Amino acid sequence: MPRRALFLDRDGTLITDVGYPRDPDQVEIIAGAIEALRVLQRDWALVVISNQSGIGRGLITEAEARAVHERFLAQFAAAGVAFAGSYYCPHAPDAACRCRKPAPGLLHDAARDLDLDLAASVMIGDKPSDLEAGRAAGCAVLAYSTWPALIASLAQPGYE
Secondary structure (H helix, E strand, O other): OOEOEEEEOOEOOOEOOOOOOOOHHHOOEOOOHHHHHHHHOOOOEEEEEEEOHHHHOOOOOHHHHHHHHHHHHHHHHHOOOOOOEEEEEOOOHHHOOOOOOOOOHHHHHHHHHHOEOHHHOEEEEOOHHHHHHHHHHOOEEEEOOOHHHHHHHHOOOOOO
8 A cells, every 4th residue: 555755855954955065074964854754754754855966967976976875864874764765866957857856757756666655745845846846746745944843734634
């Protein structure tokens, strides 16, 4: 039976957005994210959906992006947060790919790979393209402001 997911943008929602991170030491978790996700993972599959256009723009290498992403995942795992999946688009904005948000391609891929119910899921992000991708995939959307505010929103009727 398909399950519901929280689709989570990475940079600016889970970790501080530093532009095009190339060094794993740049990974800085946003306050409250770990505590919130530890609770939310009880009822939701947690899935990271991220644009990493620095690769396609030639500003960072695939290896640098992978090292940053692996550090990100390791820090959350060490704190007890398990992501069901993690997807990122490496393409530049002009690539016209199906995976770069606001296109919903990565959400569709995750739904297929992880048996997720898009209509019962929520996309959370800090940029309009995050929310547009969620809407295009048929998800509810929440704009990131703070983790306590998101927890309160998800406790409202329709999300619990």
